[in-house]
Amino acid sequence: MLQLYIGNKNYSSWSMRPWVLLREAGIPFEEVAVRFDSFDPGSRFKQTLQAVTPTGKVPVLVDGDTTVWDTLAIAEYLAEQYPDKHLWPQDAAARALARSVVAEMHSGFGALRSACPMNIEAHLPETGALLWRDRPGVRADVQRLADMWGALLRQHGGPLLFGDRFTIADAFFAPVCMRLRTYALPVPEPIAAYVDHVASRPGVKAWIDAALAEQDFLDFEEPYRLGR
Numbered sequence: 001m002l003q004l005y006i007g008n009k010n011y012s013s014w015s016m017r018p019w020v021l022l023r024e025a026g027i028p029f030e031e032v033a034v035r036f037d038s039f040d041p042g043s044r045f046k047q048t049l050q051a052v053t054p055t056g057k058v059p060v061l062v063d064g065d066t067t068v069w070d071t072l073a074i075a076e077y078l079a080e081q082y083p084d085k086h087l088w089p090q091d092a093a094a095r096a097l098a099r100s101v102v103a104e105m106h107s108g109f110g111a112l113r114s115a116c117p118m119n120i121e122a123h124l125p126e127t128g129a130l131l132w133r134d135r136p137g138v139r140a141d142v143q144r145l146a147d148m149w150g151a152l153l154r155q156h157g158g159p160l161l162f163g164d165r166f167t168i169a170d171a172f173f174a175p176v177c178m179r180l181r182t183y184a185l186p187v188p189e190p191i192a193a194y195v196d197h198v199a200s201r202p203g204v205k206a207w208i209d210a211a212l213a214e215q216d217f218l219d220f221e222e223p224y225r226l227g228r
Helices: 013-025 044-050 071-081 092-107 110-115 125-134 136-156 168-183 189-200 202-214
Strands: 002-006 029-033 060-063 066-069
Touching: 002 013, 013 071, 013 168, 013 202, 060 071, 066 071, 071 092, 071 168, 092 136, 092 168, 110 136, 125 136, 125 168, 136 168, 136 189, 168 189, 168 202, 189 202
Parallel strands: 002 029
Antiparallel strands: 002 060, 060 066
């Protein structure tokens, strides 16, 4: 069976992507959770992961003798190994578009990532309001997301980005949906509806429920809170 190494569900946006993709696709896997104790070389987290992958980071997918790290590489590997799951859109033009927006998410939106780290259990609307007021990069990133998602929802009819099937694109943007909820960043109604729909998906909801159950406050992942 596949093994997926992940970090804390509350904080690890990178881990969330392949986990929810696997759950939504109905692909069996074993979860190997490695708690974030610190990211220092001598930490248990680093020592555990460096025995599996040269990067010492999550997520990592292990399939027998094959080890795949990096979220995009994992997604592509799963799409190749499970073609019947249609993890990318079947239409060639839609598939190219999906790959484009996934690549943009993979390497972009730095202002939003930096200012609004994923924290599913937190509710930080006041922080979000200040970030929205003071960080033009955050506003620009959210505007780009709204424009992108709005166009895809109109083009493919929703409720997901490429129709009614949960694809790699939705998995890659699921952590962004969590950020928009945590920080209550303002988005148009169709975008808010998409965020709510993603959060209600069985695989995503399972991740959210597990994140809320962790009850694990890590100060180095908490730039805006002193406690829970």
